[in-house]
Amino acid sequence: MTAPSPEADPEPAHETAGGSAPVGGPEQPALRRRRRRRVWVVGGVVGLLAATVTVLTLVFQFGLPWWSGPGDHDHVHVAADGTRQRYQVHLPPQHDGGTALPVMMAIHGCGMTGYGWNSMKGSTQFDALADRAGFIVVYPTQRMFADRINCWNSDDPRNQVRGSGEAALLAGVARDVVERYGADPERVHVSGASSGAGTAVILGATYPDVFATVTSVAGGEYGLNQVDPDDPDATPPSVTGRQAWAQMGEQARAVPLLIVQGGSDDVVPTVVGQRLVEHWRTVVDLVVDDALDGSPELVPDTIVHPATGDRYEYAQTTYRDPDGQVLIEYVYADDLAHAWSTPGAAGIFTDTAGPDATEIAWQFAQLHDDR
Numbered sequence: 001m002t003a004p005s006p007e008a009d010p011e012p013a014h015e016t017a018g019g020s021a022p023v024g025g026p027e028q029p030a031l032r033r034r035r036r037r038r039v040w041v042v043g044g045v046v047g048l049l050a051a052t053v054t055v056l057t058l059v060f061q062f063g064l065p066w067w068s069g070p071g072d073h074d075h076v077h078v079a080a081d082g083t084r085q086r087y088q089v090h091l092p093p094q095h096d097g098g099t100a101l102p103v104m105m106a107i108h109g110c111g112m113t114g115y116g117w118n119s120m121k122g123s124t125q126f127d128a129l130a131d132r133a134g135f136i137v138v139y140p141t142q143r144m145f146a147d148r149i150n151c152w153n154s155d156d157p158r159n160q161v162r163g164s165g166e167a168a169l170l171a172g173v174a175r176d177v178v179e180r181y182g183a184d185p186e187r188v189h190v191s192g193a194s195s196g197a198g199t200a201v202i203l204g205a206t207y208p209d210v211f212a213t214v215t216s217v218a219g220g221e222y223g224l225n226q227v228d229p230d231d232p233d234a235t236p237p238s239v240t241g242r243q244a245w246a247q248m249g250e251q252a253r254a255v256p257l258l259i260v261q262g263g264s265d266d267v268v269p270t271v272v273g274q275r276l277v278e279h280w281r282t283v284v285d286l287v288v289d290d291a292l293d294g295s296p297e298l299v300p301d302t303i304v305h306p307a308t309g310d311r312y313e314y315a316q317t318t319y320r321d322p323d324g325q326v327l328i329e330y331v332y333a334d335d336l337a338h339a340w341s342t343p344g345a346a347g348i349f350t351d352t353a354g355p356d357a358t359e360i361a362w363q364f365a366q367l368h369d370d371r
Contacts (some may be wrong), residue, residue, distance in 0.1 A: 069127070071095075072115075075180070077173045085169040087140040088115040089177060090127045094134035102187035102369060103177055104130070104362065105138040105170070105211075109194025109218070109349060110151035114141030120193065123340045123347035124358050133362060138177050140170055154198030155225035162206040162247060166199060171207045189365040191215035191258075193340050193349065194268065198224060201257070201276070205244040205283070209251040213368050215361040217260040218338050220272045221279040222247070237275045238292065241282025254284045254321075258329045258364040260357050262336030270332075277330050281319070284327055296321045298328065305355070312336060314355040326367055331355050 071091040076084050095101055108120035115121045119139070126137045142150045152159075152166055159165035170190075178185045190211045192200030197219020204214035205222045221227075222244035227235045245252065257280045261273030285292055298319040307313040314333035318326045333341070333354045340347075341354030 071127075071131075074115075075176065077169065077176050079169055079172055083143075083169060085140060085143065085173055086114075087138055087173050088121070089181065090121075090130060090137040090139070091181065092130045092134050092136065095136065095181065097182060100182055100184035100187075102135045102365070103138060103174065103183045103189065104135055104365065105140065105174060105188070105190040107140060107152060107170070107190065107192035107196030107199050108142070108150075109192070109196045110147075110149050112193070112196075112347070112349065113150065114139035116141060118347050118349075120196070120340075123193070123342075123345050123350050124191075125342050125344050125346075126358055128344070129358055129362055135362070136177065136181060136183055138173060140173055151195040152192075152199040154195050154202055157225070159199070160202050160206070160223065160247070162249070167202050167206045170199070170203060171210050174207075174210050185210075187212055187365075187369050189213045189215070189361075191217065191361045192219060193217045194219060194338065201244075204255040204257065205247045207251070208248050208253050208255045211255065213256045213258065213365050215258040215260070215357075215364060216276060217340055217357050217361075218262065218265055218268045218273075219259075219276070220268060221276045224272070227275075232271060232275065237279035238282045241279040242286065242292070244279070245283045245286040248283075248287070252287050254287045254327050256325075256327050256329075256364070256368050258331070258361060260331045260341075260355065260360070261333075262338065262354070263332065263334035264336060265338045267338040273330070273332070277319075277328060280328055284321075310353050312354050316355075316360075326364075329364055331357075331360060 073089045076086050078084055106120045106124050106126055108114055113119045121139050130137045159167055174188050177183055188211055190200045190203050197216035200214050201216055201222050203211050221240050223240035259273055259276050263270055288296055300317050300319050302315055302317040304315050312333045312335040317330045319328040320326050336354040339349050339351040340357055341351040342356050342358040343352050345352055
């Protein structure tokens with residue numbers, strides 16, 4: 001066998017099935033072009049999918065422009081370390097720039113947003129009540145990718161202290177709203193659902209000087225991450241209550257707390273709401289005299305609201321101090337699941353037949369507007 005000449009094609013020739021001339025060499029450029037086109041097409045598809053995911057994520061978080069109504073304004077709070085926290089403000093018709101209106105911050109739960117898809121805005125219908133009653137509503141929305149299902153990370157100890165984490169961001173939002181819109185700093189209230197309720201309770205402990213009252217709907221105590229669901233009694237609510245009081249520091253005061261709990265809630269069971277009552281009684285006790293000695297005595301009084309039409313029966317228990325001030329209120333509906341309940345509620349985690357949490361939260365806030 002003779003050696004190939006230097007000019008010969010090093011690749012073996014290929015014949016067609018009919019035995020025609022070799023075609024391997026001449027087709028190489030065409031093959032390379034096809035491969036390049038395939039790479040371009042695949043890259044384009046991947047880019048399109050990435051862009052689509054980005055757009056859908058933005059829509060989920062922040063909604064579409066036409067979802068906003070009269071009085072809605074979107075803002076970004078920038079913390080000292082550069083962290084950005086987005087939120088929407090709803091101004092009622094009564095806002096004239098001269099009257100210091102009260103504020104209600106509403107914090108969403110897992111799988112929700114502040115004002116995008118499946119929003120706290122739609123679930124609570126606070127805007128309609130605000131337009132009638134004359135208060136400002138604030139809807140913070142969790143930062144993108146801060147949690148895989150958009151929860152507030154109330155179970156993370158880094159978010160349970162003053163001056164850092166999510167608590168500091170939300171307190172900063174509240175201060176921004178007071179300054180930007182001339183709101184009354186003594187009448188800033190906070191309510192939350194599920195993980196947002198946990199965050200609201202944390203705000204009551206870490207920023208009692210910023211928030212006048214706290215409403216927890218389907219939420220738990222400060223430091224709930226320390227409680228074993230299979231053995232909750234191993235960590236009494238007095239233990240986490242003492243931790244919450246310690247976080248108050250020099251700003252310590254008996255922040256009034258409203259709790260709404262459903263008896264059919266399979267996410268946050270009834271025992272969690274019951275613990276929250278005892279937890280906050282510990283906080284109030286320690287605030288008064290730095291001792292866990294049962295003072296002041298909080299006297300419970302329960303009113304049962306019977307079922308009417310398609311509305312559930314529910315019990316409303318108030319805990320008053322010797323001066324008659326309601327410091328804790330516990331609303332319990334046996335048929336209520338893991339949901340925010342109010343007429344006209346729009347969202348996945350809502351119920352229109354339970355106690356009107358939106359109205360009850362605002363009534364509770366008004367009881368303490370003179371702090």
